Amino acid sequence: MATRRNKTVHSLPGRIRLRVPGLRGDPVLAEAIASHFAGSPGISAARVNVHTGTVLVEYSPQYWDEPGVILSVEETRKGRFSGPEQETDRGVREAVRTSSAPREHRMLEPGRRGGDRHGERKRRSGWERRLADEERAGRERAPEGVKAPETGLPERLDLRGVLTSPSVTRRSLKTVFTGFALGTLLLKRQVIGRSPLAGSEAVADGATVVGLIAAYPLFLWGLKHPQQAKRLPYDAIINALSFTLLVLQESVGGLLLTLLVHLSKLSMGIDQAKARQIIRQVGILPQKSWLIAAGGEVPVPTGSLAAGDLIAVHQGETVPVDGRVVGGEADVGESQLTGIPRPVWKGPEYPVLAGSELLQGNLRIRVERTGRSTRIRAMIRSAARRKGLADREYRERMDRMVLFSLLLAGGILLLTRDTKRTLAVLFSGAPAAAGLALPTAAGVAVGRALDRGIYVRDEKHLLAAADINALVLDKTGTLTDEKAEIREITVIGREYTKAGIIRLAAAAERRADHPVARALRAQAVILRAAPMPEPEKSEEISGFGVKARFKDEEVLIGNFRFMEREKVELAEVEAKARRHQHLGLDPVFIAVNGQVRALLGVHEEISPQSAQLITALRAGGIRKIVLVTRDTREAAKRAASELGITEYHGELTPEDKAAVVRSLKGEGFKVAVAGDGLDDALAMAEAELGIAVGCMGVDSAAKVAGIVIPQREPQRVAEAIYLGQRLKERINQNLSIAFGLNVVGLGLGAAGVLTIVGASILGNIGIIAVIANTYGKTWLEEAFGGAGEVRHVSSAWVDS
Numbered sequence: 001m002a003t004r005r006n007k008t009v010h011s012l013p014g015r016i017r018l019r020v021p022g023l024r025g026d027p028v029l030a031e032a033i034a035s036h037f038a039g040s041p042g043i044s045a046a047r048v049n050v051h052t053g054t055v056l057v058e059y060s061p062q063y064w065d066e067p068g069v070i071l072s073v074e075e076t077r078k079g080r081f082s083g084p085e086q087e088t089d090r091g092v093r094e095a096v097r098t099s100s101a102p103r104e105h106r107m108l109e110p111g112r113r114g115g116d117r118h119g120e121r122k123r124r125s126g127w128e129r130r131l132a133d134e135e136r137a138g139r140e141r142a143p144e145g146v147k148a149p150e151t152g153l154p155e156r157l158d159l160r161g162v163l164t165s166p167s168v169t170r171r172s173l174k175t176v177f178t179g180f181a182l183g184t185l186l187l188k189r190q191v192i193g194r195s196p197l198a199g200s201e202a203v204a205d206g207a208t209v210v211g212l213i214a215a216y217p218l219f220l221w222g223l224k225h226p227q228q229a230k231r232l233p234y235d236a237i238i239n240a241l242s243f244t245l246l247v248l249q250e251s252v253g254g255l256l257l258t259l260l261v262h263l264s265k266l267s268m269g270i271d272q273a274k275a276r277q278i279i280r281q282v283g284i285l286p287q288k289s290w291l292i293a294a295g296g297e298v299p300v301p302t303g304s305l306a307a308g309d310l311i312a313v314h315q316g317e318t319v320p321v322d323g324r325v326v327g328g329e330a331d332v333g334e335s336q337l338t339g340i341p342r343p344v345w346k347g348p349e350y351p352v353l354a355g356s357e358l359l360q361g362n363l364r365i366r367v368e369r370t371g372r373s374t375r376i377r378a379m380i381r382s383a384a385r386r387k388g389l390a391d392r393e394y395r396e397r398m399d400r401m402v403l404f405s406l407l408l409a410g411g412i413l414l415l416t417r418d419t420k421r422t423l424a425v426l427f428s429g430a431p432a433a434a435g436l437a438l439p440t441a442a443g444v445a446v447g448r449a450l451d452r453g454i455y456v457r458d459e460k461h462l463l464a465a466a467d468i469n470a471l472v473l474d475k476t477g478t479l480t481d482e483k484a485e486i487r488e489i490t491v492i493g494r495e496y497t498k499a500g501i502i503r504l505a506a507a508a509e510r511r512a513d514h515p516v517a518r519a520l521r522a523q524a525v526i527l528r529a530a531p532m533p534e535p536e537k538s539e540e541i542s543g544f545g546v547k548a549r550f551k552d553e554e555v556l557i558g559n560f561r562f563m564e565r566e567k568v569e570l571a572e573v574e575a576k577a578r579r580h581q582h583l584g585l586d587p588v589f590i591a592v593n594g595q596v597r598a599l600l601g602v603h604e605e606i607s608p609q610s611a612q613l614i615t616a617l618r619a620g621g622i623r624k625i626v627l628v629t630r631d632t633r634e635a636a637k638r639a640a641s642e643l644g645i646t647e648y649h650g651e652l653t654p655e656d657k658a659a660v661v662r663s664l665k666g667e668g669f670k671v672a673v674a675g676d677g678l679d680d681a682l683a684m685a686e687a688e689l690g691i692a693v694g695c696m697g698v699d700s701a702a703k704v705a706g707i708v709i710p711q712r713e714p715q716r717v718a719e720a721i722y723l724g725q726r727l728k729e730r731i732n733q734n735l736s737i738a739f740g741l742n743v744v745g746l747g748l749g750a751a752g753v754l755t756i757v758g759a760s761i762l763g764n765i766g767i768i769a770v771i772a773n774t775y776g777k778t779w780l781e782e783a784f785g786g787a788g789e790v791r792h793v794s795s796a797w798v799d800s
Contacts, residue, residue, distance in 0.1 A: 005021070006018045006019065006020055006021070006070055006073055006074055006077075007019040008066075008070075009054060011066060014058060014059055014060065015056070015057070015058050015059075016056075016057055016059075016066055016069055016070075017054055017055070017056045017057075018054060018055045018057075018069075018070065018073055019052075019053055019054050020033070020053060020054065020055055020073060020077060021053075021077070022053075022077065023048070023050065023053040023054070023055070023077075024050060024052065024053030025050060025053075026050065027050055028525060028528055029076075029077065030048040030049075030050045031525065032076050032522075032525040033046070033048050033055055033073060033076050033077075034046055034048050035521060035522075035525070036072060036073075036075075036076045037057065037072070043057065043058070043059050043060075043064070044058045044059065044060065045057070045058040046058075055073060057069050057073075286302060286317065286318050286320050287301060287302055287303075288300070288301065288302060289301075289302045289305055289311050289313075289320045289321070290311055290312040290313070290314070291305070291309060291310070291311055292310040292311060292312055292364065297312050302320040302321070302370070303370075303371065305320070305321060305367050305370050306367065306370065307367055307368055307369065307370070308366070308367060309366075309367040310326065310364060310365070310366055310367070311323075311364070311365050311367060312362065312363070312364055312365075313330075313358055313362065313363045313364075313365060314358065314362050314511055314538065314539075315330070315358050315359070315360055315361055315362055315511075315538065315539035315540050316357075316358060316359075316511070316512065316539075316540045317357075317358055317511075318354075318355065318356070318357055318358075319332075319352050319353065319354055319355065319356045319357075319358070319363075319365065320354055320370075321354050321365070321367045321368070321369060321370045321374060322351070322352070322353055322354050322367075322368050322369035322370075322373070322374045323351070323352055323365040323366050323367045323368045323369070324349065324350070324351050324352070324365065324366050324368060325346055325347060325348050325349065325350045325351075325352060325363050325364070325365055325366075326348060326349075326364050326365065326366050327348060327363070327364035328347075328348075328361060328362045328363040328364050329345065329346065329347040329348075329361050329363070330345075330346055330358045330359070330360060330361025330362060330363050331344070331345055331346075331358075331359045331360040331361060332344050332345075332346045332352060332356050332357065332358055332359065333356060333357040333358075333359050333681070346363065352365055353374070354369075354370075354374035355374075357681075360539050360540075360541060361539060362537065362538075362539070397434075397735060397739075398431045398434045398435065398735075401429060401431055401434065401739060401742055402429065402430075402431055404429065404746075405425060405426060405428070405429020405430070405742070405746060406426075406429075408425055408429070408746060408750060409422045409423075409425040409426045409429070410422075412425055412750055418752075420755070420756060421749065421750075421752050423756050423759075424749035424754050424755055424756050424758070424759045425746060425749040425750055425759075427745075427749070427756060427759035427760055427763060428742060428744075428745025428746050428748070428749040428754060428759045428762060428763070429742050429745065429746050429749075430742075430763060431738065431742070432763050432766065432767055433734075433737070433738035433741065433742075433763065433766030433767045433769070433770045434734075434735055434738035434739060434742070434770075436734070436738075436767060436770050436771065436774075437731055437734030437735045437738055437770055437774075438459070438731050438734075439459075440734075440770065440771060440774040440775075441727055441730045441731050441734060441774045442459030442462065442463075442727065442731075443459075444774055444775060445459070445462055445723055445726075445727045445730075446458075446459060446462065448723075449462070449719075449720065449723055452716065452719060453709060453710070453711055453713065453716060454707060454708075454709055454716050454719060454720050454723075455707070455708040455709070455710070456706070456707050456720075457706050457707070457708075459727075460706075461689060461706030461707050462707075462720075462723060462724040462727050463724060463727065463728060464672075464688050464689045464706065464724070465672065465689055465707070465720055465721045465723070465724025465725070466721075466724040466725045466727060466728035467670045467688070467728075468622065468670050468671070468672045468688065468689060468721055468724075469621065469622060469623045469624070469669055469670050470622065470623060470624040470625075470626070470664050470669035470670065470671045470672070471617060471622050471624070471625050471626070471671070471672050471673075471674060471717075471721075472626045472628055472657070472660060472661055472664070472671060472672070472673045472674070472683060472687070473625065473626070473627050473628070473645075473674050473675075474628055474629065474657075474673075474674065474675035474676065474680050475627055475628070475629035475631065475635070475636065475639050476514075476515070476604065476629055476630065476631060476676075478674055478675055478676050478693045478694065478714060479606055479607060479610040479613075479627070479639065479643070479714060480515070480604040480605060480606055480607060480610075480639075481604065481605045481606075481607050481712070483515060483518070483519070483604075483605075484515035484516050484518070484519040484602050484603065484604050485519060485602070485603050485604075486519050486520070486523050486600050486601070486602055487585060487601050487602070487603050488580065488585065488599075488600065488601030489501075489502070489523075489598060489599075489600055489601075490573070490576055490598060490599040490600075490601075491597065491598050492572060492573060492596055492597050492598060492599065493595075493597060495592070495597060496592070496597055496598070498527060499524075499527040499528065499529040500529070501590055501592075501597055501598045502520065502523050502524050502527055502529050502598075503524055503527075503529035503532055503533075504533075504550070504553065504555055504590075504592070505520050505555065505557055505590050505598070506520040506521045506523070506524035506529065506532050507532035507533050507534070507535055507548070507550070508535055508538060508546055508547075508548035508555045508557055509521065509546055509548075509557065510532060510534070510535065510538070511538060512540060512546065515604060516588060516602055517546075519602065520557075533550060535548040535549060535550055535555075536549050536550060536551070537549040541558070541562065544558050544559065544561060544562035544565065544630075544653075545557050545558015545559060545562040545588075546558065547566075553592050553593060554592070554593055554594075555590065555591070555592055556568065556589070556590070556591040556592075557588065557589070557590050557591075558588070558589060559586075559587070559588065559589070559630075559631070559632060559651070560577070560587070560589075560632065560651075561651055562589075563589050563591060563596070566591070566594075567594070568589070568591045568594060568595070568596055569595075569596070570589070570596060572596065573589070573596055573599045576599055577589075577599060580599070580601040581632065581634040581635070583601070584603065584638055585601035585602060585603050586601070586602045586603070586604065586631055586632065586635050587599060587600070587601065587602075587632070588600040588601075588602050606639055606642050606643065607712070607714060609713060609714050609715045610643060610714050611642075611643055611644075612715050613714045613715050613717055613718050614643050614644060614645065616715065616718035616722075617717075617718055617721070620718060620721060620722050620725070621725075622721070623669070624647070624664065624669060625645050625647070626645070626647045626648070626649070626660060626664070627639060627640045627643070627645045627647070627648040627649070628648070628649045628652050628656075628657050628660055628683075629648075629649070629650055629651075629652065630650075630651065630652055630653070631650055631651070632650050632651055633648075633649075633650035633651060634650070635650060636648040636649060636650035637650070654680070654681070654682045654683070655682060657673075657680065657682065657683040658682040658683045658685070658686045660683070661673060661683045661686040661687050662686055665686070665687075670688050671686075671687045671688055671689075672687055672688060672689040672690070672691060672721070673686075673687040673689070673690050673691070674691040674692075674693055674714070674717050675690075675691075675692065675693065676692060676693050676694045676712075684705055689706055689707065690705035690706055690707070691705055691706070691707045691708075691709065691717055691720060692705035692707070692708045692709065693709045693712065693713070693714055693716070693717060694709070694710070694711065694712035694713075707720050730773070730774065733773055734770045734773055734774060737766065737769050737770055737773060738766050738769075738770055741762055741763075741765065741766040741769070742766070744762070745759055745762045745763070
C-alpha cells in the first residue's frame with residue numbers, strides 16, 4: 001500500500017499549512033496535534049481543522065523551521081495510529097536528520113484546542129464544543145492587538161520596549177546632551193581653533209552654564225543618594241569633582257567625566273532592562289487568566305482584565321491581579337512579596353496580591369488592581385531603583401579611599417595654606433576610575449550573559465554567584481529531560497480498563513504542567529481515551545501528588561508518601577512498585593475512592609548535559625553538590641549514581657528542600673539552588689542565589705530566582721557561576737588599577753609635583769585604563785569557553 005504523507009498546502013516564512021492524512025473527521029487526532037504545539041516556545045498559533053483535515057502553524061524562524069514543524073506533526077500522527085501505512089517515509093526521515101528545531105516542548109495549556117470552524121463543531125462532543133466556545137469567547141473579549149497569551153521563552157526581545165523604558169530613556173537623554181556638548185566643544189577647538197572670543201568672560205561663563213546643565217541630573221542624584229545610604233558615597237565626590245572642574249571653566253574635563261558616568265549607567269541600564277523584560281515574560285505574572293463569565297471559565301489575556309471582573313485561580317497557578325476573594329479557600333504562598341516562607345490561608349473577603357501562588361485550593365477573586373498598579377509591579381520598580389547589597393564591599397573600599405584623600409587634602413591645606421596643592425590632592429584621590437570599575441564590568445557581563453540565554457536580574461546576583469561553593473540541584477525538570485514516558489501500566493481490579501483509568505488520571509492532571517501530567521495526557525491520546533471530563537475540583541499537593549474530584553469519584557495520583565498520607569492500602573501493589581524501582585522506573589499510583597486502581601512505571605531520562613554540568617562545577621571549585629527531589633529515595637539514588645553525586649535526598653517537600661539549604665549554610669557553605677518549579681522556591685529563598693532552569697510556565701521558579709535560564713540547558717548553570725567568578729576578578733583588577741593611580745597621584749600631589757591639570761590627566765588615564773581592561777574580550781571568552789561548550793569551561797577552570 002502506498003505510504004501516506006503530510007502534504008504542504010502552502011508555505012511562507014513563519015507560516016505553513018499541512019494536509020494531514022487521517023485528520024478529517026477525527027477530533028482525537030486534532031486534539032493531539034493542538035496539544036502538541038500548545039505552549040511550545042516559538043509557536044504563536046496552531047489551528048487544526050477537522051472538517052478540511054488541515055493544520056495551520058505559525059512559528060518563529062528563530063526556533064523552528066519547516067522540516068521541524070512537519071516532523072512534529074508526523075510524530076504526533078504516528079503516536080495516534082499504528083501500522084505500515086502510517087510509517088514515516090524517506091522525506092520525513094531526512095527532516096529528522098536535518099532539522100534542528102526544538103521538538104520536545106509540549107506543554108498543554110487548559111482551554112487551548114484545535115480549530116473551531118462551524119463544520120468541525122458539529123462533529124465534536126459536547127465537552128469539546130464547550131472548550132471551543134470558551135476559547136472563541138476569550139478571543140472576542142481580548143482587545144484589538146492583543147495576541148493569544150502564551151508562556152515560555154519570548155519569540156523575540158521587544159527592543160523598542162527596552163529602549164523606551166523610562167530609566168533607559170532618561171539615561172539616553174542625559175548621555176546624548178552631554179556628548180553633544182562635549183563633541184561640539186572639541187570639534188570647535190579642532191576645526192576653528194582658538195576663537196577671538198576665547199578670552200571673553202561671557203563666553204567662558206556660557207560654557208560653564210552648559211556644562212553645569214549637562215551634569216545637573218548627576219548632581220541632583222548625588223545629593224539625594226547620601227540621604228538614602230546615610231553615608232558619603234563616592235558618587236558625591238564625582239559630583240563635586242565635576243562641579244569644580246566646570247566652575248573652574250575646565251569644560252572638557254568636566255564634561256568628559258560626566259559623559260563617562262552617563263555612558264556607564266546607560267550601558268548597564270539597557271542590559272538590565274533586557275534581562276528584566278525577558279524574566280517578566282517567563283515567569284513574573286501569567287499572561288492568561290480565567291475570567292468567570294456566563295457559561296463557565298473563559299481564558300482571556302490578563303492585560304484585558306479590568307477592576308470589577310471576576311476571575312478563577314486554580315491550585316498551582318499564579319494570582320495575576322490584586323483583588324479580594326469572593327469564593328473558595330486556599331493556602332497561598334506570598335514569600336516573594338512578604339518574605340513569610342509559610343503558606344497563608346485565604347478565604348472570602350481576604351485580600352490577595354498579584355504574584356502570590358495558590359499552593360492548595362482554588363479561589364474566585366474580584367479584580368481590584370491590574371498591570372502596573374499591582375503591588376508586585378511597584379516592588380519591581382522600587383527594586384530597580386535600589387542598590388543591591390552585593391556591591392557594598394566595593395563601595396566601602398572606594399569610601400575608604402575618599403576618606404583618606406579628604407583627610408590628606410585637609411592636612412595639606414592646614415600645613416601649607418596652598419589651595420592649588422590641596423585641589424591637586426583632591427583631584428588625584430577622586431574615585432572617578434574606581435566608580436566605573438563595577439558598573440562597566442557588570443554591564444558587560446550582564447549583556448554577554450543575555451546573549452548566551454542567561455538572564456540576570458541585576459549585577460548583585462552575578463556577584464553572589466562568584467562566592468558560591470555549594471550547589472543544591474533539583475532532579476526533576478532540571479537534570480532530567482522535560483519529558484516523562486509511561487513505560488508500564490498495571491490496572492488493579494476490573495472496575496476500569498487501561499484506557500478508562502488513564503482517561504480519569506489525565507483529566508485529574510488537566511491543568512498541571514509537569515512531565516508526568518503531560519505524559520498522562522499523551523497516553524490518553526494514544527489509547528483513544530479522550531475526551532477527558534472536567535473535574536469539579538483539582539488541587540496539586542506539592543511534593544506528593546494530585547487530588548481531584550469528579551461527580552462520583554475522588555482520584556488520587558502520586559507517590560508512596562501521598563498514598564500513605566491519604567491512607568490508601570498498597571499491599572496489593574507494593575511488590576510491583578518495588579520491581580518498578582529496581583528497573584529504574586518511578587512508581588506512580590492512581591487511586592479512586594480510596595482504592596488503588598492502577599500503578600504506572602514512569603521513566604525520566606537524565607539529560608546528557610547534566611553530566612557535563614557536574615564535571616564543570618567540580619572543576620570550577622564547587623566543593624559540595626547535593627541532589628534533591630520529591631521522587632523516591634531510590635530514584636534519587638539512581639540519578640545521583642549516574643551523575644557521580646555522593647549526597648542525595650529523596651521524597652522531599654518544599655520545606656525539606658529549604659531545610660537542606662539551611663543545613664549547608666550552617667556548615668559554612670555559600671549555597672546556590674538550581675531548580676525549575678515552585679517547589680524549589682522556598683529553598684531558593686533560603687540560599688544566597690537562586691537559578692531557575694527551564695522555566696517555561698507560570699508555575700516556575702523564575703519569580704524568585706536571581707538568574708533565569710529559560711531553556712532546559714543545565715550546563716548554563718556552570719557558565720553563570722563561572723561568569724560571576726570572572727566578573728569579581730575583573731572588578732578587583734579594575735579597582736587595583738584605579739586605586740594604584742590614585743595613590744601615585746596623591747603622593748605626587750602632596751609633594752607639589754602634580755598640578756590640577758596633571759591630576760585631571762592622571763584621572764582620565766585611570767578611566768581609560770579601567771574601560772580598556774573591562775572591555776577586553778579575554779575574560780569573557782574564558783568565562784564562556786569560546787564556543788560555549790562546557791568542556792571548554794571546565795578546562796578554563798582547571799587552568800585558572
